[in-house]
Amino acid sequence: MDKIEKILISICPGKFWEEKPEGRWLEIPCIAVEKMAGMMIEAGARLVTVTASPLDTGEFRLIYHWDVDGNLLNCVSTTSRGALPDIVQICPAADWIELEIHDYYGVNFTGRDLPSLMLNEHDRAGIFAGRFQRKPKAGGRP
């Protein structure tokens, strides 16, 4: 566990792990996503899921949640021009996770095909993003 954390810190100069009750968090640059996945798989980690959230800048914040011996490591990255490298070749568990994020937010994972998983054939990817992302005032209903 400590070894993995040290290795990950080495690809993220100037960053540090943040401790929370449910696990540790680390910001990583988008170019290091594949490197991170490779290290995690080599260390026997399991990809739990990836959480995508839209940012005001038009980019997306993606959190890669990894399980290492029951401990949760959350690696946070941000898309560049709406895209991140895909990690399916390194981690097969990411296959449906990336497809779902593409369906919901239109995030592109470079280096792979992105057929729809949750949408019908003719639906446009990104149904949760853009104009559909606008929310009512707090407590209201859509």
Added chain:
Amino acid sequence: MSYTIPIGPYHPALEEPCKIQVTCEGETVQDVALSVQYNFRGVEWLAERRNYQQTVALVERVCGICSNVHTLTFCTAVERLAGLTVSERAQYIRTIVVELERLASHTLWAGIAAEVIGFQALFMTCFAVREQIMDLLENLSGNRVHYGMNCIGGVTRDLEDSEGVLTVARNVRQAVSGRLIPLFANDKTVRARCAGTGKLSREQALAWGAVGPTARASGLTEDIRRTSPYAVYAKLDFEVPVETAGDVFARVVVRLLEMVESCRIIEQAVEAMPPGLIHRPGFVEVPRGEAVARSEAPRGELFYYVASDGTDVPCRVKIRTPSFVNIPIVRPMLIGANLADVALINASVDPCYSCTSR
């Protein structure tokens, strides 16, 4: 010459819609394509447009089998975000109800597996055991499907009939140990259909991120109740059954043994449950921030991520259900299998399409 058979989205072996497009060479499966979008409801999108109380009711409807564990996990994430401490009695009640739900889910699965195998008498035996659990859940919560037991900060109903819970737990334990396990383990038909079928190696299970009984039947040991305890699991004594064969039979064995452990957990929890409040009064204010929560649902690890911007509506709710990771693994299990085993292998991961599509 190869040919393709579209199975589903409506078919007799499963109660939910899913399309499995099987490409065969003779009777051997060469490739598989899965379509799971038929139950897509946009629950995450809806959750980001309802306040926290409304979202509890919403996430309970992600699944009709493991509805309670969804609210438990969502409430746990919100409680972490809000810095709430849940009373010990409420934690015990949560543990008891979530284990009853596991029993209801596993007996349902065992019955369906018996049906797929073609063993009608075993199907009826499983459902007779399940009915005792369903009656108890109805007595405790007033409902047989969506129990409405969890709220942010505790539970909505107290557990008054402790003796009734103990009696059912003991009866179910005896029925599982004395009837279901011998029937499944010793019957030649069950063995012939299940042993060596739908194999998944430990390495495949890890690479594909398998969880729950599917992972533990392939030699992985992780159980969130043990590795990252929540509710009162850290105070209770229970085993985590693990098998190494990685076939359908191993998945049967793991689930049957888990049912015995669930009964033991319920018995201990009822006896150790202290008196006290079951929830905190008043409204809960959720500050700006983000939190995650994980729990061991009947089908495996359930994951919730909740982010708050300080209002009464969550700004992001991410739900990762166990079936979402276990269903894609059916593909490597099916390749090379016999066409006649497709329904059984698919059922062996206990797929929930309602959870998967959300």
